[in-house]
Amino acid sequence: MKELYVIDNDFHDVRLDRWFRKRVNDVPQSLIEKHIRKGNIKVNKKKQKSSYKLQKLDKVYIYNLNFIKKNFKSVNKNYIPTNKEKSFSSNFFIEDNENFSVINKPAGVAVQSGTKSKRNIIDILRYSKEFKDSSPFTVHRIDKETTGVLIVAKNRKYAQLFTSLFRIRKIHKTYICIVLGLLEKNKGTFVDILSHYEGDREIKSKAITHYKVIDNNKNYSLLSLNPETGRKHQLRKQLLLRGFPILGDSKYRFHNIKPKLKNMLMLHAHKIHFMIDGKKYNFVADLPVVFKKALNEKYLKIR
Numbered sequence: 001m002k003e004l005y006v007i008d009n010d011f012h013d014v015r016l017d018r019w020f021r022k023r024v025n026d027v028p029q030s031l032i033e034k035h036i037r038k039g040n041i042k043v044n045k046k047k048q049k050s051s052y053k054l055q056k057l058d059k060v061y062i063y064n065l066n067f068i069k070k071n072f073k074s075v076n077k078n079y080i081p082t083n084k085e086k087s088f089s090s091n092f093f094i095e096d097n098e099n100f101s102v103i104n105k106p107a108g109v110a111v112q113s114g115t116k117s118k119r120n121i122i123d124i125l126r127y128s129k130e131f132k133d134s135s136p137f138t139v140h141r142i143d144k145e146t147t148g149v150l151i152v153a154k155n156r157k158y159a160q161l162f163t164s165l166f167r168i169r170k171i172h173k174t175y176i177c178i179v180l181g182l183l184e185k186n187k188g189t190f191v192d193i194l195s196h197y198e199g200d201r202e203i204k205s206k207a208i209t210h211y212k213v214i215d216n217n218k219n220y221s222l223l224s225l226n227p228e229t230g231r232k233h234q235l236r237k238q239l240l241l242r243g244f245p246i247l248g249d250s251k252y253r254f255h256n257i258k259p260k261l262k263n264m265l266m267l268h269a270h271k272i273h274f275m276i277d278g279k280k281y282n283f284v285a286d287l288p289v290v291f292k293k294a295l296n297e298k299y300l301k302i303r
Contacts, residue, residue: 003065007058010135010156016043016060017050024062040065079113079123089128092121094149094283096130099158102272103150104285107264110144117144125152139163140171143233145248148175148269149285161276166230171274175225175235176214176287176302178266178294179244180254182221187212190238194231207231209238215300220247222300224270235267247294264290 011019017032020041029050035041036050042061043052054060081089095102103121105111110120125136136152137159151171153159165171190209195202208228215222221244225235236252239245245253248263268291273282287295295301 001064003062005060005062007054007056007060009056011054012056012156013053014156015050016041016048016052016054019054019060024065035065039063078126079118079120081119081124081127085124086127089124090130093130094285095281098134099155100151100153100162101125101130101136102283103152105142105147105150105269107145107147107288107290111141111150112138121150122152140166140230142269143236143265143267145250145265146175146267146269147264147285147288147291149173149272149283150269151272165274165276169228171272173227173269174271175227176268176270177223177225177235177239178247178291178298178300179221179223179239180219180247181244182216182218183211183213183223183242183244185213190242192238192241194234194237196232205229205231207234207238209235214302217299220298220300222295222302247298264288266291266294 005023007019011023014022016036017029020032021027032041033050036047039047040063042048042063043054044059045061092103092105093101094104103125105121109124110117112122113120122136122138125131131154134154136154137156139151139153139159139162142148142150151162153162162171188211190207190211192207193204194207195204197203206229210226210228212224213221214224227234231237233252236246236249240249240252247266249265249267268287269285270287271282271284273280275281
């Protein structure tokens, strides 16, 4: 039996073996190499190495590999959103065009599926009318409990573009948050070496965040935060290190102060701006209702 796949824009310049695992089946590298050697996987009817970079409109021929689909199952099953989530997803969108979307992510939903949570934004967007003719690509993340602006690419070209822009720090984000306590200075910069673990290995990274006090009173401060780096839980860690935990944070907090169950993490990705081909893009994500309510309750204002 012969199967034919024609390479589209999403897999242009992607290695043959990576394409196979993404598009056909997530099998061991050794098995892909074996069937490439045997001629069961060919590009334009010619043998190619597993490292061959596929080009748009290349034709990949796969011969007699039906057993792969029977013996190997993908471990990463997509989350299937509820009908309510499908119908409500259009309310997330701030911007939608042929290359990318910008959404206002709600609280309590991860960007991607993980071991602790299968429910995620990317799989919900797959079922939205805005992504009917394209696939969502993750280009950056915000914490599960954090709300606000999130870019999602619609093709591999723009996914790679945004990833590059984030890497060279050409995409600028502004967060706002409510913290416990009063900062001594109205503006400044946090510089820290933060650590996290990957298995048993400790990873240390430099974290830089610029801050500005928007409003405060004797108990709380409303801050604007501009992270220069993008470390895991960076803002939450840096603020706790200085004795100013974010309101509603159940992880990075004073141990003698437990957040109320009704409290949502008061950290919101408010704005994002960047430039592509000389064109400036600026997007603002409206504050969640719970955040606005907290501002009123704490007598804080966004000036």
